[in-house]
Every structure is written in structure tokens, then in C-alpha cells.
Amino acid sequence: MKIDPNSPADLSAQIASAIRDGIVAGLLIVDERLPSEAELAEQFQVSRPTVREALKRLAAQSLIRTQRGATGGAFVNRLSFEDAYSQQVTTSTLLLSMNAVSFDTACEARYALERACAPLSAARRSADQLATMRAEIFRQGQPGLTDEAFCASDVAFHRALVDGAHNPVLSYQLAGAVEAMQPLMNMITFTARDRQSILALHSQIADAIESCDGAAAVAGLSALEEETRKLAADVFARRAAKR
Amino acid sequence: MKIDPNSPADLSAQIASAIRDGIVAGLLIVDERLPSEAELAEQFQVSRPTVREALKRLAAQSLIRTQRGATGGAFVNRLSFEDAYSQQVTTSTLLLSMNAVSFDTACEARYALERACAPLSAARRSADQLATMRAEIFRQGQPGLTDEAFCASDVAFHRALVDGAHNPVLSYQLAGAVEAMQPLMNMITFTARDRQSILALHSQIADAIESCDGAAAVAGLSALEEETRKLAADVFARRAAKR
DNA sequence: GACTTTTAAATGTCTGACAAATGATTTTTC
DNA sequence: GAAAAATCATTTGTCAGACATTTAAAAGTC
Numbered sequence: 012m013k014i015d016p017n018s019p020a021d022l023s024a025q026i027a028s029a030i031r032d033g034i035v036a037g038l039l040i041v042d043e044r045l046p047s048e049a050e051l052a053e054q055f056q057v058s059r060p061t062v063r064e065a066l067k068r069l070a071a072q073s074l075i076r077t078q079r080g081a082t083g084g085a086f087v088n089r090l091s092f093e094d095a096y097s098q099q100v101t102t103s104t105l106l107l108s109m110n111a112v113s114f115d116t117a118c119e120a121r122y123a124l125e126r127a128c129a130p131l132s133a134a135r136r137s138a139d140q141l142a143t144m145r146a147e148i149f150r151q152g153q154p155g156l157t158d159e160a161f162c163a164s165d166v167a168f169h170r171a172l173v174d175g176a177h178n179p180v181l182s183y184q185l186a187g188a189v190e191a192m193q194p195l196m197n198m199i200t201f202t203a204r205d206r207q208s209i210l211a212l213h214s215q216i217a218d219a220i221e222s223c224d225g226a227a228a229v230a231g232l233s234a235l236e237e238e239t240r241k242l243a244a245d246v247f248a249r250r251a252a253k254r
Numbered sequence: 255m256k257i258d259p260n261s262p263a264d265l266s267a268q269i270a271s272a273i274r275d276g277i278v279a280g281l282l283i284v285d286e287r288l289p290s291e292a293e294l295a296e297q298f299q300v301s302r303p304t305v306r307e308a309l310k311r312l313a314a315q316s317l318i319r320t321q322r323g324a325t326g327g328a329f330v331n332r333l334s335f336e337d338a339y340s341q342q343v344t345t346s347t348l349l350l351s352m353n354a355v356s357f358d359t360a361c362e363a364r365y366a367l368e369r370a371c372a373p374l375s376a377a378r379r380s381a382d383q384l385a386t387m388r389a390e391i392f393r394q395g396q397p398g399l400t401d402e403a404f405c406a407s408d409v410a411f412h413r414a415l416v417d418g419a420h421n422p423v424l425s426y427q428l429a430g431a432v433e434a435m436q437p438l439m440n441m442i443t444f445t446a447r448d449r450q451s452i453l454a455l456h457s458q459i460a461d462a463i464e465s466c467d468g469a470a471a472v473a474g475l476s477a478l479e480e481e482t483r484k485l486a487a488d489v490f491a492r493r494a495a496k497r
Numbered sequence: 498g499a500c501t502t503t504t505a506a507a508t509g510t511c512t513g514a515c516a517a518a519t520g521a522t523t524t525t526t527c
Numbered sequence: 528g529a530a531a532a533a534t535c536a537t538t539t540g541t542c543a544g545a546c547a548t549t550t551a552a553a554a555g556t557c
Contacts, residue, residue, distance in 0.1 A: 021508095021509070022509080022510075023509090023510095027314065031344075035344065035347065035348060037351070049538085057511085058511045058512070059511090059512095060510075061509085061510065063303075063539085064306060064310045065310075067308075067310045067311050067314075068311065068313065069314070070311065071270065071311035071312070071315055072314055072344075072345075074348070077538095077539065077540095078519085078539080079517070079518045079539045079540070080518045080537075080538065081519050081521065081536065081537045082521085083519070084538065085539090089353070090348045090349050090353070091353075095346075098345060099345070101315075102315070102333065102342070103427075105277070105333045106333050106423075107423070108280070109333050110335065112423060116422070116423055119424070120421050120423035120424040120427065123370040123419075123421075124367060124424070126370060127370035131366065178359055178366075179353075179359070180359055180362075181363040184367060184430060187427060188427050264539095264540070265540080265541075266540090290506080290507060291507080300541080300542085301541060301542045302543090303540095303541070304541060307540095320507095320508065320509095321508080321549095322548070323506080323507060324505065324507065324549085325506080325551055325552085326550070326551090
């Protein structure tokens, strides 16, 4: 692992890159301890602060973890699904908010992906996920629920649906698509009637999942997508008219 | 934005968190310049190296970019789809390799997601994507192609299929699922006959996309999934038998 | 007015130091 | 001899101050 001191790139970026490559390529295996900061500084011929900046970059991506003390140091981290989830959610959320992605585009992506999960979820969902879905449906029917809480419950409902597929890779990929929509959904104000129709569709989907009917679940999701888009279109049209 | 000096967490992690929250919450907008490192150090009551470590953490996530010189500094970065892609690919790849995800699980997720794209792609694909798909099919038929090159071409084919949906959010989400499979696929050795059958299915899918037949494309992908899983199962069975 | 030089501000890097945590080692105590 | 306590060494976390480098704007020059 070498770096080029004459490159225009930051030394810390180059060092981080070199170590990252080592991890991705499998040269550094999980839980392996990296050399100490002093040794890395020696090895790369840079100062310790520079090495530290590189290590912080890797820590930000959950690629390493550090531990203080006698047997401490930086260790290659086993990237957990949980860590990956939260990174995905942050990245997806910012991606949508910073790139003027239209509501329709995000919505289409989200429901297309969710429909991909539905048949698997119908086949495999456990009682746990079904209970969560029913609980969230109940919550959504409570009067006096704020729009934010309604949206949060909506996300929880859909996550349960996705988790029902019992495929962690799928759950991970979907986490971003579902959660990143939340800020967009929060822009919508739901009337009591809107909530009623969403609730009905949620129930329909939950019923389909319960009776292991994948096709019905897919149909329910499609109906929900249409409803959501119609709702959003109304809100945006009303806002445009006000001006 | 405040930090707690008595928290067990690193100061640089806390500072990074505080700034990240500011960005996600929209308090800091795209291209806005953060205070200089010296000012941040003053503001958070820490030293400049600590501030720098925090900034490097954010830079690792492409949340900020830094510029040297008189009007330089750290600026909130517009997270591009490109940046997000590569992060997703790295994360997904490591996630699969570090968590002993079975071939079947990853494969199932990948094809489920791809099938979600197929109808959209059939409806919207441009000549560009079709040409790429045909070109990759041609490449895959060339004799003397290494297994690695065959897999890389396979990825390119599927990316074109996904991009055909013309939904950047979908493309972004799928990038991880498709590319992260590559290392797993590379473990398989493809006989000439294997390649032939995959090629035939690719052609079938391309035909379906060309004739805007989403259902046929979905069917083709399902057949391809089955073929891929059978191939992998054979390889693994043969390896197990050898021991 | 166009070009060159200077300057100031900012990040990038280095040196050296101390604080704090933590496991290992040694010493003490019973 | 065993357990508890004290000490030690190693490593990361943090700080202070300094210099190098880059860059754009300001000042100077023709």
C-alpha cells in the first residue's frame, strides 16, 4: 500500500483510499487490527494528525472502529446491516432533497421496489411483521394524530411489509427508498378523508399479506401508489393556485 | 449547534454529527460555506485538529467539499447521484462480503428488484440503453472472454436495463444490488454451455424490452434468476464434493 | 486599461506534548 | 498460594503553535 506525495489529492484522502482498498479487496479482514497511528505515520511517511484524519474518514463510513488503551487501536469493522441502513437512509434522504427529485419520481421508485417485495413477503411474513402492520394501521386510525406521526407510522407499516420478505439484503436496499420518502410525504397535509382511504388500502394490503396472496398485495400497493400520487398532485396544485 | 464535552464520544464525532444534522435539517444549504476551521474551533471550544477530523468525516460522506486559498473553506456539497452510486456500491459490496450473505439471498434480492424495473424499462427505454444491451450481449458471445470480463459485461447489461427505466432514484437504489453481486458471481466458473444459455436469456430480455413487453422481460428475468441459482448451486455442490 | 506583483486568508501538514483509557504486569496483602 | 491493589506501558484523544501551499483579491506598474 503506497501513496503518492506529489498527487494533488490530500494525503489523508489517499491514505484512507489505500486502506479502504485493502479492506474491500480482502487484504484486511474483519476484526484485524491496523498498525498503530504512529506506525502508520512511519509507514506512509506522514505525521500522525494526517494518519488520524485518514482514519476518521474510514470511521465515518463504519469501515473501522477505534479503541483506546493498551490493546487498543483501529480495527476493521464488520459492517452491520444496521450501520448500512442508517448510512443508506441519510444518503438517500439528502440525495432526494438536494437534487430536486420530483415527488412522482421518488414515489414511482419506492412503490416499484415495494411491489418487488410483496410476493416474497406474502409467502414468508411471520406473525411478528403482521402484528406490526396491524398495530400501525390501528395507530393511523387514532384521531388527533399529527401529520408527522401519521407519516412515521406509514413508514413503519411499509418497513414491516418489506421485512416480511425475510431477506436482509432486500430490507437494506429498501430502507433508503422508503425512509427517504418521508420528508416528501411530510409536505402533504392529510385530511381525515385522505387518511381513511389510505387506511383502507393498508388494511387491504395487510389482508393480502396475511392470506399469502402476493398478487393482491401488489395490486393494493399499486392502488396506494395511485392514491398517494393523486394526493400529492392535489396538494401541489392547490399550492400553485394560491400564488 | 452545541456539543457535550463530557460525552464519552469523540469530540470530532460529535462535531461531525452536529454539522451533519444541520445539513440534513436544511439549516445549512447547498454551496453554503461553513465557518473557517479556526472559527469552528472557537465556536465549539476545541482545537483546530479536532475540527479538521470532524470535517474529514463529513468529507468522507461527500457531505462537504473543501477548497484551499483565499476564498476557500468547507462548503456544503450537493450530493450527486454519481457520488451516491459509488458509496452505495462500496457499502453493499462490503455488506455482502462481511456478513456471510448466501448467494441465494443476494440473488433473490437482486432479481426481485430488477423485475421491479423491467416494466418501466420496457415502457421507456431509449435507443441508447437498447444499444448498450445488444453490445454487451455481443461481447458476452465472444470466445476467449475471461470469467471476470463476462461478469463485468453482465453487470453492464443489467445496469443498462435498469437505467432504461429513466428513474434516477431507481438506478441509484439498484446500483448496489447489481454491482455488489459481482464478487459473488466471480466465484462461479462459466462453461461455454452456461454462457450460451445466459446469452439466450439476455437476448430474450432485450427483445422483450425492445418490443415494450414488460411482462416478457419479467419472465426472462425470472428464468435468468433460476438459471443463475442453478449454476451457483452446481458450483457449490461440486466444491463441497471435492473435499 | 491590461498586466504583474503583493498580500491576506484559508486549508494542508508537521512537531511535540499531555491527557485519558485500558489491558498487562508487578507488588502487596491476607 | 491466591486475591487484591498498585504500577506500568501502550494507544488513542486532544491541544498549541508553527510553517507550507494555494488561491483570489488588492495594489502597484507600465
